[in-house]
Amino acid sequence: MEKRVWTGKILPGKLEEYIRTHQQIWPEMTEALNTQGIHNYTIWNNNDTVIGYYECESLQYADKVKQESEICKRWAEMMGGIMVLDAEPETNEIKSYQQIFGHK
Known part of the structure; x- marks a missing residue:
């Protein structure tokens, strides 16, 4: 199972x-x-x-399906007026976070 963490900022007055x-x-x-x-x-x-x-079986697969999905594009467009994702400045890709600890 692969895991992803993302962060972002809510635009002023949009929480x-x-x-x-x-x-x-x-x-x-x-x-x-x-x-x-x-x-x-x-x-x-x-x-x-x-x-x-x-969590998902494959981040690569999840990202591919997301990029091809019209509904995901509509959702991202709507969210763009509400929040800003923390992204890499050079690529505009969502920042990656490396897990350094886990407890089950």
Whole structure:
């Protein structure tokens, strides 16, 4: 099982909208996550900082399906007006985090 962590910032005044959007997630978006093989997806916030975590069989496969999905493109477009993901400046790819500790 592969894991991904991502971070981002909620735009000023958009936290309530961000929370509401995720409480009312589109059924098509949930299906897209399932198609990507994503499980145990959780998001936390502290003020304007958000941290997401999920597990999947293959990050490469999940990323490929996401890039090809029209629903994921629509979701990302909507989220672009609510938050900004922490991305690598050179590539604009979501920053990678290396796991250094785990306890089961």
